[in-house]
Amino acid sequence: MRISELSRRSGVSIPTIKYYLRDGLLPPGRATAANQADYDDSHLRRLRLIRSLIGVRGLSVSATRDVLAAVDKQRENVHLLLGLVLGILPADRGGEPEGSTQADDTSAPAGADADADVSGLSEVAALTAEMGWKTSPHTPAAQVVAETLETLRALGVDYDWRSLLPYAELADRTAALDLDQLADASDPLQQAERAVLLTVLLEPALLALRRLAQEHHSAQRYGGG
């Protein structure tokens, strides 16, 4: 099919498809002439996947490109694929610029940003040890947990890795559920895509379920406002 049909069937505008082609999100079609290429169902499928990752999950275009590259590269080894993808995913916070906003902070020890990772990461190590998780530290996920812990304390909340243990327990079961669903999959590409969908695309939905449950529990405890 040509680009106009691809656009019509995917609901993505032609300029946007061209943009994805240029940025390497979508592989080029088979060229039939200098200004003619044709696309097949794999392009359509890929385009839908792109739109889901960007539109539903909220990944940036570059993160999406990296994730898709990982899918293409490691489609036969789900473990390696997950490792790649989990390393690629952003920390789910806007994205910290590198330059330090303010360097000094001489008087107060309250600045709380400089050595957040140092002490926080050792706490995460304690948490993963307690859980029996064999995970490499320094992974983005560990950084996020460490930073959150530090931030909560800087804001005066009495929190340490032990406070997160119950959550870790629930996360463990959630992950077990996730992995269960990858067992049954036909071909490698299907399984690779499914792995990405069920780990990455499900994230907003899981947060949303937590919010629904919070709403319910809040009403239960504090009376229906």
Next chain:
Amino acid sequence: MRISELSRRSGVSIPTIKYYLRDGLLPPGRATAANQADYDDSHLRRLRLIRSLIGVRGLSVSATRDVLAAVDKQRENVHLLLGLVLGILPADRGGEPEGSTQADDTSAPAGADADADVSGLSEVAALTAEMGWKTSPHTPAAQVVAETLETLRALGVDYDWRSLLPYAELADRTAALDLDQLADASDPLQQAERAVLLTVLLEPALLALRRLAQEHHSAQRYGGG
């Protein structure tokens, strides 16, 4: 204290503080002259909270403003506060522009975006009914779950609300944990802030815990790559 001290103690640059003041994130200091105001610890505290919501959680400036306004307004009723905050929080995906990209999609029924909410929301209703959750439909969280369900199916994954039940079960316990931690809090402002911190700020950390657990389980099942 004056703005320079506020900046030094918070680690936020003066121009940024001015920007937050202008945008109503930070209440103005007590004016002592035409070009002089002084700030107190509440401003410092608020500024740290702002930085956490924006920097750690990744909220937009306007969402942060709304959340803070809710905290100030409903600091004595945690249920109402949570309701407000849960209604304010974005769906955690970039943020869909309103204008439809492509209207027609005549031939294929695969476009899958138009009536996503319609059938999806009834599924979410089934899910919440099964869970015994008394939540209002049409809440952003319900929309996200509905949209995710639709998207997964559009991508060929066999998924419906029943598939989410185990996750909902875990989300329910997570929310129970969350609410437990709000029981002990001294003054209303403390509790209101704590509610926001433990529900909003914890979100990235919970996803991170899931990723750590996924890494572990993946290694367990597929052998340590």
Next chain:
DNA sequence: AGGAATGGCGAGTGACACTATCCATAGTAG
């Protein structure tokens, strides 16, 4: 007295995700 700091304002910046316009060529309906 005089240099530094302040508040308040408008304008500028860089990143991001598109979106629009060109152009030379290719398909295609008459």
Next chain:
DNA sequence: CTACTATGGATAGTGTCACTCGCCATTCCT
């Protein structure tokens, strides 16, 4: 064979966001 639309490729422009800068008339502080 011709007029007309569509295509791929490239360059430039748009709107939003979260700051960041520069300016100015005070005001502080020494």
